Amino acid sequence: MACSRTCSQVLGLSLGTTALFAAAANTVLLLPNWDVTYLLRGLIGRHAMLGSGLWGGGLMVLTAATRISLTGWRYGCFSKSGPCQSMLTALLSSGLAFLGALICFITSGVALKDGPFCMFDVSSFNQTQAWKHGYPFKDLQNRNYLYDHSLWNSVCLEPSKAVMWHVCFFSALLCISLLQILLVVIHFINSFLGLFCSLCEK
Template sequence: TLSSARVMACSRTCSQILGLTLGTTALFAAGANMALLFPNWDVTYLLRGLVGRHAMLGSGFWGGGLMVLTAAILISLMGWRYGCFSKSRPCRSMLTSLLSSGLALFGALICFITSGVALKDGPFCMFDVSSFNQTQAWKYGYPFKDLHNRNYLHDHLLWNSVCLEPSKAVVWHVSFFSVLLCLSFLQILLVVVHFINSFLGLFCSLCEE
């Protein structure tokens, strides 16, 4: 019917937009994770192994980045009817939609969880460990991880007083992991929209047949 054809055309347009948007968020996620490997754009911390484990895990690269980008390409191909999707049957399109949605959802969830844990634990930096005889000692670690009585995210006085190196370590950590957290959350929402859009497309395709 005419209404089914319109819904199908709208569904394909939605897939085109979703694929492009997901692909863009994936590239930004990879860029944010890249920045976390180079605090203050200094490569020496990475070379010396002084980058936190959350950044080294690279969830913004392979999770919110590569996995979501792969799903975005599949979604775009279905929307534009390119290649093997030019004359794809409804059930085949739905199967591809489920696979792409699952791939993107898994990658985005990994990135979201990792970013949340990273914000909770705080940055990896050099801080002062004062002993009882008041002698100063410095070491690298997570000074905010066991700071149960004060939340460093809300207490900005701690941002420049605890981490001695890299400079502005807290700002760098919070800024880019917050970006990753927001991007991965947006990706999850887009995947849900794509899933609903795919079901509508399948229903209208079956009705048309």
């Protein structure tokens, strides 16, 4: 049981840390090139504006991580809770964190697939000389911008280095949310083992 509580403490702290990193990564995506004017003008992609790293991989996971840590430390009312109640708390916390991390993971994957929201020259697609804001890489045929780095500085005109900014921070969110899912699975297993050990002790 002591081992299970220690594991919960470590997992809670780890999940809380990843939640803060997820929230920070999503916040940076709202400020391309550290310029707030794009956000004020509404020129931010829908994936970043959805804010899944803020409320999904961030707030939901942080709330669950706090609950997991409290269960591990057995503060206050948690110290008098029985194994079944602790298991229920663990399941609810795991479910909340898993849902938040999964939403963040899916959103980040779709964002990487669609590419960044930026200003690009429409003439390269339909022979009409005009600039507009949109998702230029969604219309590319037989070319994947993630592997073709020659497109990174040639398609998006504004903001500068939009592709690198998009790829770096959404990749970070993807990795963070994947780590969160792994930690939640470990916590779920740990909770079952803690319940089993508690019943054996009794």
